Every structure is written in C-alpha cells, then in structure tokens.
Amino acid sequence: MASLVSHPDEVKVVSKRFGKGATDIDRYLELDGYKAVQKALGMQPDAIVNLVKDSGLRGRGGAGFNTGMKWSFVPKQSPKPKYILCNGDESEPGTCKDRLIFEHDPHSVIEGVVIAGIATGSHAGYIYIRGEYRYLLEIMQKAIKDAYARGFLGKNIFGSGYDFEVYWHGGAGAYEVGEESALMESLEGKRGIPRIRPPFPAVVGLWGGPTVINNAETLASVPHILLGGAEWFAKLGPPKNGGTRLFCLSGHLNHPGVYELPMGYNLKKMIYDVGGGISNGRELKAVVPGGSSCPVLTASEIDVSMDFDSMMKAGTMLGSGGVVVVDDTTCMVKFALRIMKFYQHESCGWCIPCREGTDWLKKTLTRFHHGGGVKKDIDNIQYLSENMLGRTFCPLGDAAAMPMISIVKRFRKEFEDHLEGRPCPFEKAGAAERVPVLA
Amino acid sequence: MKFSDQFEARFADMLTHYPTKRSVLVPTLLYAQDEVGYLNHDVIHEIAQRLDLTELEVHNVISYYSMLTTKPRGKFNVQVCTNIACMLRGGEELLDHCKTKLGIGHKGTTPDGMFSLEEVECIGGCSWAPAVQVNYDFHENLTAEKMDEVLDGYKRN
Numbered sequence: 001m002a003s004l005v006s007h008p009d010e011v012k013v014v015s016k017r018f019g020k021g022a023t024d025i026d027r028y029l030e031l032d033g034y035k036a037v038q039k040a041l042g043m044q045p046d047a048i049v050n051l052v053k054d055s056g057l058r059g060r061g062g063a064g065f066n067t068g069m070k071w072s073f074v075p076k077q078s079p080k081p082k083y084i085l086c087n088g089d090e091s092e093p094g095t096c097k098d099r100l101i102f103e104h105d106p107h108s109v110i111e112g113v114v115i116a117g118i119a120t121g122s123h124a125g126y127i128y129i130r131g132e133y134r135y136l137l138e139i140m141q142k143a144i145k146d147a148y149a150r151g152f153l154g155k156n157i158f159g160s161g162y163d164f165e166v167y168w169h170g171g172a173g174a175y176e177v178g179e180e181s182a183l184m185e186s187l188e189g190k191r192g193i194p195r196i197r198p199p200f201p202a203v204v205g206l207w208g209g210p211t212v213i214n215n216a217e218t219l220a221s222v223p224h225i226l227l228g229g230a231e232w233f234a235k236l237g238p239p240k241n242g243g244t245r246l247f248c249l250s251g252h253l254n255h256p257g258v259y260e261l262p263m264g265y266n267l268k269k270m271i272y273d274v275g276g277g278i279s280n281g282r283e284l285k286a287v288v289p290g291g292s293s294c295p296v297l298t299a300s301e302i303d304v305s306m307d308f309d310s311m312m313k314a315g316t317m318l319g320s321g322g323v324v325v326v327d328d329t330t331c332m333v334k335f336a337l338r339i340m341k342f343y344q345h346e347s348c349g350w351c352i353p354c355r356e357g358t359d360w361l362k363k364t365l366t367r368f369h370h371g372g373g374v375k376k377d378i379d380n381i382q383y384l385s386e387n388m389l390g391r392t393f394c395p396l397g398d399a400a401a402m403p404m405i406s407i408v409k410r411f412r413k414e415f416e417d418h419l420e421g422r423p424c425p426f427e428k429a430g431a432a433e434r435v436p437v438l439a
Numbered sequence: 440m441k442f443s444d445q446f447e448a449r450f451a452d453m454l455t456h457y458p459t460k461r462s463v464l465v466p467t468l469l470y471a472q473d474e475v476g477y478l479n480h481d482v483i484h485e486i487a488q489r490l491d492l493t494e495l496e497v498h499n500v501i502s503y504y505s506m507l508t509t510k511p512r513g514k515f516n517v518q519v520c521t522n523i524a525c526m527l528r529g530g531e532e533l534l535d536h537c538k539t540k541l542g543i544g545h546k547g548t549t550p551d552g553m554f555s556l557e558e559v560e561c562i563g564g565c566s567w568a569p570a571v572q573v574n575y576d577f578h579e580n581l582t583a584e585k586m587d588e589v590l591d592g593y594k595r596n
Contacts, residue, residue: 173506
C-alpha cells in the first residue's frame with residue numbers, strides 16, 4: 001500500500017476521498033458517490049460533452065487533449081457497438097498516480113466510465129489495469145461487483161432505462177500498451193503493436209466500434225466536474241487547463257510523494273516548498289517534468305507554470321505528472337543511458353527508426369559512459385535522436401528521442417568530460433561496471 | 440491440464456465480457472502462470488485449444504509481455520526496479536545487494552528454487568523509491584537492511 005502525503009497548497013479534487021475508506025461502496029455513497037452519474041442520466045448527452053469541454057479537462061495520460069472534444073468525435077449513429085476504455089496501464093517512468101486512484105477511489109473511475117458512456121451513447125466500458133498492479137485489479141473487481149449488486153451497473157442503471165456494463169481487464173507487463181491503439185490490441189488478446197491512424201479510435205476502435213480511450217485520472221475527474229460545474233473546474237487552473245493534477249514527486253527530494261496541486265502550479269515551488277527541497281543539502285541539477293519521455297529542464301529553467309501550454313512554451317511537456325528531481329551528484333550521461341535502456345527494452349520493434357534507433361543509442365551511450373566515447377558520438381546521439389522524431393507510427397520513438405536531445409543540448413559538457421577514456425567523473429571507482437553492456 | 444475451480448469460474452466469467460474469445464488471452468495467461476509457475480507446453484496447448492488459437496499465436500503473445508514466462512522461476516520472484524526514479528534513490532545498489540545476498544544474477548534462480556531475481560522497468564513506485572515487487576507484493580522506501588528483512592520474511596514462509 002502506497003503511503004499518502006499532504007501539503008497546505010494542495011487542492012483535493014481527485015484525491016479528496018484518499019485515505020477515507022472509499023473502496024467500500026457505502027462509504028463512497030456517503031462521500032457523494034454515484035451522485036454525478038445520476039445527474040448525468042438526467043442530462044442530454046450533448047450537454048455532458050459540452051460541460052466537460054468547457055471545464056478545460058485535458059487528458060491526464062500525457063497528451064493533454066481536451067477530453068470533451070475527444071468525446072465529441074464519437075459518431076452519434078454507429079452500426080457497431082461503441083466502447084469506453086479506461087487506460088490504467090500506468091507505466092511511464094516517474095508516474096505513480098493512477099495507482100493511488102485505484103487503491104483509494106476505484107468507484108470514481110467506474111463513475112467516470114459510465115458518464116463517458118452516457119455522453120457518447122455507449123453501453124459498455126473496460127477498465128484496463130497493468131499486470132503489475134494485481135492488488136489494484138482485485139480492488140477494482142470488487143468495486144465493479146459491488147456496483148452491479150446495487151443496480152448501478154448492468155441493465156436499467158438507477159432505474160433509468162439505460163444499460164451500461166463495466167468490465168475489468170488485466171495486462172501482463174508492457175509500457176507500449178499504454179499507447180491507445182496498442183492498448184486496444186492488447187485488450188483484444190494480441191501483442192501490443194500500435195495501429196495506423198487514421199482511422200482514429202473514436203471512429204474505429206475496439207473490435208471495429210467507435211471507442212473513447214481516457215486515462216484513469218481523467219475519468220476520475222469527470223464526476224467532480226458534473227457535480228461542481230464546468231466553471232468551478234476551469235477556474236482551478238489557468239485558461240484552457242482546467243482542474244488539478246496529481247503530481248508524482250520523486251528523485252532527490254526531502255518529501256517525495258503524490259500531491260494534488262492546481263494546474264499551473266509553479267515548478268520551483270513544487271520542488272522547494274511541496275517537495276521540501278533537494279535531499280542531503282545538495283544542489284538541483286535537472287528536472288524531468290512529466291515522466292521520462294519529456295525533455296529535461298535545468299536548474300535555471302524551473303520558474304515555470306506547470307500547465308500544458310506553459311510547458312510547451314518552455315520547450316518541454318507536462319506529460320503524465322511524473323516530476324523526477326535530479327541533484328548535482330548525478331551523471332547525466334548515465335541518466336540518459338538509463339532512460340534509453342528503458343525505451344530500447346519497451347520498443348515493440350515495428351517501426352525501424354524506433355527499433356534500431358533505441359538500440360544504437362543504448363549501445364553508444366553504454367560505450368560512451370564506460371569511457372569508450374569519441375567526440376563524434378555526441379553529435380551522433382543528437383542526430384540519431386532527431387531522426388527518430390515524428391518518424392514512427394506511435395509516440396514511443398518520440399518519447400525516446402526527446403529526452404536525449406534535451407540532455408545532449410543542455411549537458412554537453414558532461415558528455416565531453418567522459419571523452420578520451422576518462423572515467424565517469426561522477427562514479428565512485430569501479431562502480432561504472434554496474435551498467436551492463438548488453439542486458 | 441487441470442486448473443483450480445477459481446480459475447475456471449473466472450475464465451468462464453471473462454468469456455462473457457468480450458465479443459471475441461481471444462480477448463481473454465492476456466489476463467488468462469497470467470492467471471494460469473500464477474497457478475502453474477510458468478507457461479509450459481501443456482498450459483499453452485490447453486489455452487490455445489480453448490480459445491481456438493494455434494499454439495504459435497499464443498507464443499507470439501507470450502513473447503511480447505514481460506511478466507509472462509515460459510521458463511520456471513523461484514517461488515518468490517524478486518523484481519528490483521532500477522528505472523530513473525529508483526536509480527536516483529539507490530535502486531542499482533539494491534539490485535547489487537540482492538545479487539550478493541541471493542548469489543544469483545538477473546533472471547537467475549536460487550538452487551533451492553526459493554527465489555529468483557529480475558531487474559525490472561518502472562513498477563509505479565516512483566514516489567516511494569527504491570521499490571521492489573516480490574511476486575505481486577510491493578515493498579518500498581527500501582534500504583539494504585530493509586531488503587534483508589523482506590527476503591528473510593519470505594524465506595520463513
């Protein structure tokens with residue numbers, strides 16, 4: 001069980017039931033549970049879509065697309081069944097927020113799925129939870145069972161005449177499956193290889209039917225918008241960036257943890273006030289602002305507002321909310337190598353730029369970090385990464401390339417310090433052996 | 440091939456969740472692996488038959504997912520995360536410690552079949568790093584000493 005933290009600057013919306021026993025359906029009902037879905041049943045589907053659109057809720061998985069807009073792409077009439085798919089395949093390094101939602105407030109995700117269903121005229125939803133989160137899958141299985149027993153799911157929900165089924169689904173370990181089209185492949189019982197788009201899932205998705213795919217945190221936000229109103233939610237953050245965000249603070253911090261802060265919260269404040277500053281009295285060197293796929297920021301670039309648009313302007317991304325803080329004892333070449341080792345492991349191997357690019361980058365960085373680097377490698381790392389960008393069917397290639405480009409650009413000197421067979425300046429003698437050449 | 444009653448009940452229930460039989464494949468393989476220990480030929484043959492798939496199609500899926508294995512593992516599979524958030528807080532040192540303590544390397548199994556060890560990618564314990572999963576149990580904010588306690592705890596069971 002993951003431990004909870006708190007800070008006075010927090011605005012608890014999605015996390016408001018954390019630690020309050022809301023996995024129990026009666027307790028959830030006491031805490032305003034299942035009120036939003038009943039309200040939605042009395043609304044026109046278009047009105048729900050517009051409400052969510054106006055709230056400025058944007059995808060919490062990382063892409064930051066307007067959720068209401070996504071729902072509006074689903075065709076009204078469809079010869080094939082429409083589906084809602086909750087993405088709980090949380091795997092982006094640095095991200096551990098959906099875990100808390102499933103652990104403490106599973107019914108809010110179910111409610112979000114049902115509301116999305118009502119809004120798009122769908123009658124079935126799937127909640128996909130990554131295989132490693134077995135205890136959370138069990139919590140979700142019980143929550144779904146309890147909701148069925150009360151008549152909140154199934155035929156004629158809440159006596160409204162509307163039918164809606166919710167099913168759980170478990171993964172078996174694959175980062176790539178967090179990508180929406182690979183997620184559908186996985187749910188259909190196949191390898192998680194992405195699909196070519198168009199057609200987009202909103203038109204042709206699960207088993208060929210129109211499908212809405214939303215992150216678990218996105219769906220858990222929806223019931224709060226229904227009850228609190230679009231205006232209230234939108235005003236929690238800066239324009240076009242409604243609501244709050246579960247930020248997962250990790251790395252070299254005094255108080256790491258998952259904190260719910262308003263969108264647009266200052267990154268510097270997040271690190272020094274909320275996270276309690278850098279541990280062991282060290283200095284800040286770099287920050288990964290939203291999961292390992294985001295370009296890193298240096299210590300001088302952290303006075304930024306943590307919302308989708310400001311982060312884009314700062315040359316990086318808000319991503320999945322995983323803020324990884326790196327102190328000045330860390331070797332950025334090694335850091336880059338560890339990131340690349342991950343992407344090389346997770347690349348599905350379909351697109352050549354991603355499959356070959358991640359592999360060559362891992363090999364080059366491994367050799368480089370062990371003192372076998374030549375000056376030309378530095379440019380090659382950047383060149384190779386830049387040539388992966390935008391040349392793959394899914395964003396995994398970009399996710400691997402973006403942090404590399406930013407690390408080479410911002411920490412070129414650290415790469416140069418590894419040249420001419422010198423040992424890594426940050427490693428204790430002999431410790432460099434720890435990174436296996438071919439894992 | 441015989442699975443537990445719980446497995447059979449869950450399998451029958453899952454088949455009603457999807458418009459195609461094949462959709463139950465990934466979770467079913469993991470539940471089968473939990474019972475048998477690994478996905479041996481008998482399990483693959485059985486599941487392929489039940490879902491009207493060829494064994495090759497099942498193998499094709501197994502090889503994609505990192506949690507699925509066709510090789511036996513220890514009773515307790517110790518999975519140490521060394522991805523960035525854990526690396527910054529001593530994940531690699533923890534992996535080294537486990538290697539020394541158990542006397543095995545990455546994907547190795549102790550001679551008594553009790554433990555196996557695996558270096559894994561992000562398991563979602565970033566804010567409580569370094570994190571380790573033993574089978575499905577999370578252990579977080581670990582140090583070498585705490586890791587010893589965790590391993591000793593499993594050994595006693």
